[in-house]
Amino acid sequence: MELDMHKPTVLVTGGAGYIGSNTAWLLANKGYQVVILDNMRYGQHFYPSWARVILADFADQTILDQLFTHYNVQAVMHFAGLIEVGRSGKDPSTFYQENVAKIFNLLNKMREYQIDKFIFSSSAAVYGTPKRIPITEEDPCNPVNTYGNTKYTVEKILQDYSHAYGLKFVALRYFNAAGADIENMLGERHEPETHAIPLLLEAADKGEPFYIFGDDYGTPDGTCIRDYLHVKDLAVAHYKALKYLDIHKTGIFNLGTGIGVSVKELVATVKRITGLSVEIVVQGRRDGDPDRLVADATKANQILGWIPEYSYIETIVADAWGFYQKKDISMHCDSDQHCQQRSTF
Numbered sequence: 001m002e003l004d005m006h007k008p009t010v011l012v013t014g015g016a017g018y019i020g021s022n023t024a025w026l027l028a029n030k031g032y033q034v035v036i037l038d039n040m041r042y043g044q045h046f047y048p049s050w051a052r053v054i055l056a057d058f059a060d061q062t063i064l065d066q067l068f069t070h071y072n073v074q075a076v077m078h079f080a081g082l083i084e085v086g087r088s089g090k091d092p093s094t095f096y097q098e099n100v101a102k103i104f105n106l107l108n109k110m111r112e113y114q115i116d117k118f119i120f121s122s123s124a125a126v127y128g129t130p131k132r133i134p135i136t137e138e139d140p141c142n143p144v145n146t147y148g149n150t151k152y153t154v155e156k157i158l159q160d161y162s163h164a165y166g167l168k169f170v171a172l173r174y175f176n177a178a179g180a181d182i183e184n185m186l187g188e189r190h191e192p193e194t195h196a197i198p199l200l201l202e203a204a205d206k207g208e209p210f211y212i213f214g215d216d217y218g219t220p221d222g223t224c225i226r227d228y229l230h231v232k233d234l235a236v237a238h239y240k241a242l243k244y245l246d247i248h249k250t251g252i253f254n255l256g257t258g259i260g261v262s263v264k265e266l267v268a269t270v271k272r273i274t275g276l277s278v279e280i281v282v283q284g285r286r287d288g289d290p291d292r293l294v295a296d297a298t299k300a301n302q303i304l305g306w307i308p309e310y311s312y313i314e315t316i317v318a319d320a321w322g323f324y325q326k327k328d329i330s331m332h333c334d335s336d337q338h339c340q341q342r343s344t345f
């Protein structure tokens with residue numbers, strides 16, 4: 001896609017990833033010019049016709065200078081970063097570098113060019129082990145893993161930048177992103193995959209076991225309860241957050257449904273939707289897994305006017321299954337021209 005220097009533009013870092021690509025597509029459909037900055041660390045090959053994709057790191061100062069000088073960038077949505085909770089505890093240096101230190105390059109370049117709207121992918125991991133369910137934004141934040149610490153640290157940085165430099169920001173605390181946009185084939189392609197739904201689908205498809213991490217939690221069936229949110233609903237929340245920043249300065253919002261689903265309920269749903277059997281093996285607990293994480297998203301409902309539309313567990317699993325079955329043949333290159341790797345303008 002050739003860029004128009006006057007058209008309102010949103011920079012989407014990590015836009016070749018799961019949530020970033022779904023949001024970028026929605027923004028393009030809403031009439032924004034979308035520039036995706038992504039280093040494609042997971043080996044994606046993502047060059048759709050509806051966005052300009054730059055294969056580079058989000059903290060690349062030269063690229064940011066070019067982008068902010070020549071185009072009408074009105075906001076930055078920041079999805080880039082590391083997400084594997086387990087790895088974060090083993091390699092905090094890399095996690096703090098990627099998720100925290102590098103953000104200064106981006107925020108300071110935004111300051112230099114007076115770009116003042118920033119939307120940040122935060123996480124329910126900032127809460128750690130909650131004292132009560134559902135969790136509101138006012139509840140204490142005590143992350144129990146390095147990943148959660150990096151997200152909470154960035155929220156603090158954004159607050160300080162807002163006070164001192166007038167940055168406008170929204171931090172969106174995602175609960176469990178899941179599902180896919182099967183029309184546009186935008187879904188989860190993590191390498192390695194650690195998330196329950198894609199792993200369950202793979203187990204069902206390949207006739208391999210699915211490992212449940214603990215069935216001795218204080219929940220009705222003993223397995224952990226999570227709040228699964230369709231990625232298409234997540235994308236809409238980002239668009240609403242962008243509009244919110246037209247009139248407000250800062251906001252922190254939970255994004256979830258308020259409905260908890262246990263791992264065993266997930267297994268039953270996968271069996272029902274796929275028509276396949278799943279062999280279950282119960283293992284020990286995974287470190288840092290609270291028994292329940294369920295959002296109170298009243299604030300996002302009322303203030304952003306955001307109401308999830310697709311986040312029924314059946315719809316989520318059906319869409320994830322549709323994506324799983326086709327993901328190996330879908331490429332995301334709408335033409336040869338778009339498939340050429342580019343690192344500059």
Ligand code: UDP
Nearest residue numbers: 194195196199211212213224226263286289
């Ligand atoms: N889980 C599991 N087996 C797996 C992957 C996940 O039992 O192979 C459980 C995990 O312990 C958690 C829930 O499924 O209770 C959701 O995990 P996921 O990694 O998808 O998301 P998280 O809640 O960690 O963000």
